[in-house]
Amino acid sequence: MARAPIDGNTLQWARELGRVTREDLARAVGTKPERVDEFESGASQPTFRQLTLIANKLDRPLGFFFAPAPENPDVPETADFRGRAHDELPANLAREMRRAEQHRDAMLDLEGDRRERLVLRPLTWNNLREQAADLRRQFGLLDNFVPTESQPNQVFNFWRGLIEARGILVFQTTKIALGTFRGLSIHHDGLPVILINGADSASGRTFTLFHELAHLANRTSGLCVLKESVNEEALANGFAANFLMPEATVRRNLPRIDNPLELSNHLASIFKVSPLAAAVRLRTLDVIDDEDLAEVRKHSDAEWEKVRERRKNSEGFAPPWRLRYRDLGSSYIGAVAQALEDHRVDMMDATYLLNARVPMVEQLLSEYYRTGGAE
Template sequence: MAGPSLEGLINPDMLAWARTQSRMDVATAAAKVHQTAERLTEWEAGTRAPTLNQLRELANVYKRSVGVFFLKERPRVPRRPVDYRQFEVKARETMTPALANGMREAEAKRDAALDIYTQMEEAPPEWDLQIRRDASADHAAEVILARLGVTMQTRAGWQNHYEALSGWRAAVESLGVLVVQLRNVPMEEMRGCSIAHFPLPVIILNSADSPLGRVFTLLHELTHLARAESGLCDLTEDAPRAEADEQVEAFCNRVAGLVLVPPADLLRLPEVQRANDNTQWRPESLQAMRRMFWTSQEVILRRLLDNGKTSREFYRAMREQFQRDYAAQRDQAGGPVPYYRVVLLNNGRLLTRLALNAYGAQAITGAELSRILNAKLDHLPKIREALKGEVIA
């Protein structure tokens, strides 16, 4: 049975609003709910109304609660992060639905976390990482690295790039940052995003990126937050974008590189001390430093260039090779990821632990927990076990 009609109860304007906020045209949205474009147009015009089951389908596609369709007027939409991406990406008419919905869901997770703190009568972590916008990149990196507490000794304990990502992510979350991850978003559209709402600012990573690529993005976006600015970034160097935007992105890239490869630790290496501005580095040497600092060879080589230990021509040639290698690696399909790990990757340890604690204290219901984490409750035992110390990256 189709179910009773909701004619006269729902606001048809909210149907159109939710669709456009999800960056979908009528034909795309109609296909996703197994309706004709003409029928969806009738619903949005108010000449016909969907049933409750059909409304639930729309809510699922638009990543909204059913209740939003009963509102009398459109809610205020939070201001989006500044778009620092290159011109050719910004010029596209719309975001993909995956990115638009993902950014909105990230903000909803933050709202849910703040509600939990209120219900638990606890204060959210105080945000105290602040960098003046006229500060030098070197000073900014020193401040950030000191607050994160990730030393060379810490890095020596990591066995692979997944442990490196997990370690850096845990360090950033310890500052009171929600670190979430989006899936099904093209790398060309977004590598990272920062939402500078305090307390509990948000960093969004792209699961399509490599582990060490996500580490760099994480620190790039953390720099945005330290400057109290939100940003939607692709991190592309030398890309066509407004001069002011290019300066901000170059600054955040430089800070991320300095945090990952501190100058004092780089320059004390004997092989680096022997190098000059014409040195052409062997792959084995770059690989060794990659495992020492746990960052990409491109970042290592850029830091060597910045310290006068290679030539710009060699850096550019090798960077092109690195980009080809990255593209080839992304094209190789990875194995299936266990469901409980997907939940942790998408939500981060901070939010997952907070929500589970609230559920255990009966501050939220099972249905609320499932909605916040977008997780099935029968996977809770494995999620709890993973929070005890498994590498999540």
């Protein structure tokens, strides 16, 4: 049987960088972990079928394993703000982070770094309100502005569009547990990246969007679950809350309600955010205390879990191309569509850029043109 003369060091590099254990790779290939050791040491070579399974598991092209290992990692480094000691980065999240960087590189090749940039100044506890107000001014929004869109997904897409139009790429992920992360930021001087967990509610994703923007303002790359006990996370939460719910507007809309859950739900309906986001804002204004916030957080997590279970058990489901469109976003898909129109790339290039086979690429492009780039 023909064997593939791969570079074992390259295989080990890709496996370790992708946070895939020997045991997991062996299961994917249908062999024993000791056999993976042999492939990596050069004592043995995989068959071409085994190499195909390896490449699929590690999310690499076949040809990658025949060349020497790259000198630099291609999974971006991020500070872990989740407040967990020795918590390993899961393989599926490492893959999504690497893909986000690849999409950024592709965007630079397709469009360059020519979009209008937000001016993001370093944040401190003393300037959160001022910096949030300044960001609203850059967007041309008054303090009392709230998106007119009625559905939470539409509200998220409105804010996503504003941010992407000013030089920050926003992607989403599919099938990663919400407990693993809610969002992460990848800082670059030009075209930084925000990655949002699609498992969250749309309102939750909106808050995370501006939470990650705070990390970028402080020129950090961060992996987040928005945990208040971590100082950097609390600071980013405070910025997001200040931006989405300016203090003067919040205080004008405070009703005489003592129950923190009812109060949070009331403000959430006004500002089109999640009850948890509203509770965070109320906490920063000392309207509620830490125990109240913890109660709202617990209730919010429980309610969202019920929603996810109902969706999981329902007959309907989103087709894969729809999820890919949501995750990549109309800004990135539009850049690929324009490059195809200009004959700067062909359909085979598009399959790589969109990480999809030709039929799905055609569906993505059709949806882009059908909606005029709206999501």
